[in-house]
Amino acid sequence: MSLLDKVNNKNIPQHVAIIMDGNGRWAKARDLERSEGHREGIETIEKVVDACTQANVKYLTIYAFSVENWLRPEDEVNTLMDLLVYFITKETPKLLKNGIRLQTIGETERLPERTRNALYKCMEETASGEKLTLVVALSYSSRWELTKAAKDIAADVKNGVLDGNSITEETINNYLATKNMPDVDLLIRTGGEIRISNFMLWQASYAELYFTDTYWPDFDEECLYEAILYFQKKERRFGKISEQLEKENQ
Numbered sequence: 001m002s003l004l005d006k007v008n009n010k011n012i013p014q015h016v017a018i019i020m021d022g023n024g025r026w027a028k029a030r031d032l033e034r035s036e037g038h039r040e041g042i043e044t045i046e047k048v049v050d051a052c053t054q055a056n057v058k059y060l061t062i063y064a065f066s067v068e069n070w071l072r073p074e075d076e077v078n079t080l081m082d083l084l085v086y087f088i089t090k091e092t093p094k095l096l097k098n099g100i101r102l103q104t105i106g107e108t109e110r111l112p113e114r115t116r117n118a119l120y121k122c123m124e125e126t127a128s129g130e131k132l133t134l135v136v137a138l139s140y141s142s143r144w145e146l147t148k149a150a151k152d153i154a155a156d157v158k159n160g161v162l163d164g165n166s167i168t169e170e171t172i173n174n175y176l177a178t179k180n181m182p183d184v185d186l187l188i189r190t191g192g193e194i195r196i197s198n199f200m201l202w203q204a205s206y207a208e209l210y211f212t213d214t215y216w217p218d219f220d221e222e223c224l225y226e227a228i229l230y231f232q233k234k235e236r237r238f239g240k241i242s243e244q245l246e247k248e249n250q
């Protein structure tokens, strides 16, 4: 029996975001190169995308490469960029078949041409997918995103496109890379660290946080369903008290 059978399909997190961590340690534990961990991690993405489709999740954002990850050894960065091309190219037919739309957030212009091209091609081909939006965060960090939003807002106020006094939370949402996406409902981090590492600081303000020691290459469909079951046990109060929520649900 799959844990999917236990999942309440009336309370599915609309937006799941994942900090896919632990590839290096997974490899080290097996006396393998770190790149082998990244390779194995690609297979996990495929499983988790399938599981999200099965569970009817609408947005899945995966943190594939942070702005800070550019500081890693050049060899490792190159391997990751190659693996992304491999993943995107291999997955495109499946994404098309399953109605999955690929999108990206981050400093796309910093990516090597081969990675950028593969990404844009896949995004174009899958643009009409409606079942699930798969968002790959690449050269992404929250502070980069918020700094960029501040600059863009300042420019628009200066140009007279925007009235500074009328800026609301909604305005800020519209200047983020995640514009038009719902807030994160469930944030998962694999690999045992209990930290956010500059990911979705604004969008995950009210997300349920799920941390697991499982290294990303060992994570699978059932692990995803387990995280959804954890989410479903939570009472999301958004600042209110339980009694108010009970009344609202009557």
Ligand code: IPE
Pocket: 020, 021, 022, 023, 024, 025, 026, 064, 065, 066, 069, 080, 191, 216
């Ligand atoms: C993968 O895990 C996440 C990426 C940055 C690609 P790591 O490569 O960070 O693995 P650990 O944390 O060293 O085990």
Ligand code: IPE
Pocket: 019, 020, 021, 022, 063, 064, 065, 066, 069, 193, 195, 197
């Ligand atoms: C976070 O993992 C970034 C991604 C998963 C892409 P890291 O391994 O880079 O995070 P830190 O450095 O341990 O916080």
Ligand code: MG
Pocket: 021, 022, 023, 191
């Ligand atoms: Mg790590």
